[in-house]
Amino acid sequence: MCATKVLFSRCFAVSKLNTPILSYIQQNSMSVYPNYYIEPIYRKETQQELVKTGEISKYSHIPTKATLNGQTCSDSYDPVIALFTNYVMRQGLKALAREQMDKCFENIKRLQLEKYHKCTTEEEKLKIELDPKKVFHEAINNSKPLLQLTGVKRGGVRYQVPMPITDRRSEFIAMNWLVDAGKEKDRKVRFAMQLARELVDASNNTGKVVKRKQDLHRQCEANKAFAHYRWS
Amino acid sequence: MIRKINLLLEPLKYLKIQQNFEARLISTTVNLFNESTAERPATSVANIKSKNTLNKAMKSYLERAQQHDEFMKTEKxxxxxxxxxxxxxxxxxxETFTQDDIDNAIEYLFxxxxxxxxxRPLMKPPxxxxxxxxxxEFDETGRPYHFLFYTGRPNLYQVLHDTVEKINELNNFEDTMIRKNLQPDPNLALELSGSQWLxxxxxxQKLVEPVSDGEYSNFLKAMDRLCSLPYSHKAKDFIMEYRKPLMSNSEAFDVIKPQIGPDGRQFVTTYECRRKRAIGNVTIRFPGTxxxxxxxxxxxxxxxxQQREQLLFPLIFTNMQRKVDIEAEVQDGGExxxxxxxxYGIAWGLRSFIDQEYIENMRLAGLLTPDFRIRERKKPGQKGARKKFTWKKR
Known part of the structure; x- marks a missing residue:
């Protein structure tokens, strides 16, 4: 027994010395997936588009990451709404955030229907959008800023310099403003109701959020003279 | 090209040479001692000459080779x-104890x-x-076999040399094609998306040579240059030697064969489906309602x-909502x-009842990848996994 132990220890010592036997695994910082794993294409429509363009053969030999918890291929799923729900969410209470969003859409529908039935002429009725999802997308589109002010320190003075922003960033700002506007309310009014009103207003290019966007644009216009600090 | 010393024959050959050489060496020295005072005969001079023909590098190499060989022998x-x-x-x-048995025994004992x-402890053949x-890499006179020997890394530079040769070849080929007014066929274009560089x-390990970071990046650059050429598909064999597939063969999905249950329906059970801390077994019965x-x-x-959506995701994706029955037992973890x-269990089991095309779509949708991500542990001296305590110098 002792002899075998000695033998084993010898073999182990040997194994420590040498170069790795197992093939080298490509590490991707702290991620569990190696860096060549692609994001999953979980929407049926996107996959069909890829089939049409013939691009799908590119992905046939590349492994994919697992789909996330919140992503599905169901018809009711909308990636933008899912993103907005995540911005509404506080402290990881996703179920609550979803509930609020559902109520908000219901409220939008009610508000629009109310307006619709108050209309007297056919023309006015046609102008009112009854699909809450379309209202939502329109509201976000309308509240997206084009520019942003960033502090730049030159000669000890901090200048507010207008900078162009990416689409993703402007979308984030618009959504954040909308959530903020939903929270700015009377104690007796519910968040879902206030958010619905703000969304309807923004979809009509009026309301707090659109005003905030226009203010920012005005500020950027005023600080046009500092724009060169962006590169000099 | 690369001859390996571990081959049985070669070391023996070298040993023979060395034994002869030693015998000769001894004989010459004896001769010298004996006849140092007397006239030197022509034979001893010849012997000395033959001794000199064996280069110092060769000598030290032979010594090293013998040492290594003896070491390997004892290890074996x-x-x-x-x-x-x-x-x-x-x-x-x-007599019939195989390497697999060894591995199992080691895992059991340690x-x-x-x-x-x-x-982990292991016991593998030396x-x-x-x-x-x-x-x-050189003959007995110390003359290297390889023309790139003095670069220090002949095998690596041979690869780079070959790459440049291929590039030149392809450029010439492209010129002739342009002269003929011909375009490269897009269908033949080299497809590299499924593999990556070694x-x-x-x-x-492949070159049996150490490769520095700079040399490795040079290798990548040269290879990328070769791949970017319009007629790179002509050098496919050469390129593919230095690439490995992204998906290993073990990852190829073997579809489970459905069993027949007592009610005459087919069923497939997926055991140990995991996500976070949850673990469960999922049975799919076909046909179902x-x-x-x-x-x-x-x-x-x-x-x-959201949980219900997740459950139905693979079923909706493959249009099997009303065609199968699902039984799941799951424990631990949260919702x-x-x-x-x-x-994951449903997606994995569904493969037995759908077309190959759908399986590929499911893979692309990330349904067949097990999600191994788990909560990162909290670290001592920090507030959370990454977050630090607030700290002010003063």
Whole structure:
């Protein structure tokens, strides 16, 4: 027994010395997936588009990451709404955030229907959008800023310099403003109701959020003279 | 090209040479001592000359080779003895004890919880454990065989040299094609999306040479240059030698064969579906009507809508909602973990009842990848996994 132990220890010592036997695994910082794993294409429509363009053969030999918890291929799923729900969410209470969003859409529908039935002429009725999802997308589109002010320190003075922003960033700002506007309310009014009103207003290019966007644009216009600090 | 010293024949050959050489050396020295005072005969001079023909580099190489050979011999011997002991300990026949048996025995006798598999105890034949060595790169007069010997890394520079040769060849070919007014065929274009370049360690093992970071990046640049040429598909064999597939063969999905249940329906069970801390077994019965039972309850087992969506995701994706019955037993973990575990189980089991095309679509949708991500532990001296305590200097 002792002899075998000695033998084993010898073999182990040997194994420590040498170069790795197992093939080298490509590490991707702290991620569990190696860096060549692609994001999953979980929407049926996107996959069909890829089939049409013939691009799908590119992905046939590349492994994919697992789909996330919140992503599905169901018809009711909308990636933008899912993103907005995540911005509404506080402290990881996703179920609550979803509930609020559902109520908000219901409220939008009610508000629009109310307006619709108050209309007297056919023309006015046609102008009112009854699909809450379309209202939502329109509201976000309308509240997206084009520019942003960033502090730049030159000669000890901090200048507010207008900078162009990416689409993703402007979308984030618009959504954040909308959530903020939903929270700015009377104690007796519910968040879902206030958010619905703000969304309807923004979809009509009026309301707090659109005003905030226009203010920012005005500020950027005023600080046009500092724009060169962006590169000099 | 690369001759390996571990081959049985070559070391013996060298040994023979060396033995002869030693014998000659001894004889010459004896001769010298004996006849130092007397006239030197012509034969001894000839012997000295033949001694001089053996280069110093060759001499030291032969010594090293012999040392290595002896070392390997003893290692092999000890490995054989160890193997027999191990077989006896496990109560099996030492003659038929294979490497798999050794691995199992080691795992049984030295259970190790170490995370990295390379750090766990192992017992492998010495040929696998010790890195391979290069054979002599020069002849007995010290003249190198390889024209790139003095670069220090002949094999690596040979590859780079070949690459440049291929590039020139392809450029010439392109010129002739342009003269003929011909375009490269887009259908033949080199498809590299499913593979990647060998990483540095593998390249080092392949070339039996150390490769520095700079040299490795040079290698990548040269190879990328070759691949970017319009007619690179003509050098496909050469390029593919230095690439490895992204998906290993073990990852190829073998579809489980459905069994026949007592009610005459087909069924497939996926065991140990995991997500976060949850673990469960999922059985799919075909044909069915879309019944779902989770721990004896229906889909209302999950309170959240997101969890129910997750459960139905693979079914909706493959249009099998009303065609199969699902039975799942799941424990531990939270709601979303359990839902994720069942989702994986359903997707994995559904492969037995759908077309190959759908399986590929499911793979692309990330349904067939097990989600191994788990909560990162909290670290001492920090507030959370990454977050630090607030700290002010003063």
């Amino acid at each position: 011997h000890q490995f054989e003895i160890g193997k027999r002991h191990l077989a006896n300990m496990m109560g099996e026949n030492p 259970p190790s919880g170490l995370y990295d598999k390379r750090a 040929e696998e454990v010790f890195p391979q060595r290069k054979a002599a 990483d540095k360690n593998t390249l080092e 879309g019944k779902i039972s989770i721990n004896g309850q229906d889909i209302n087992y999950f309170k959240g809508i 979303s973990g359990q839902a994720g575990a069942i989702r």
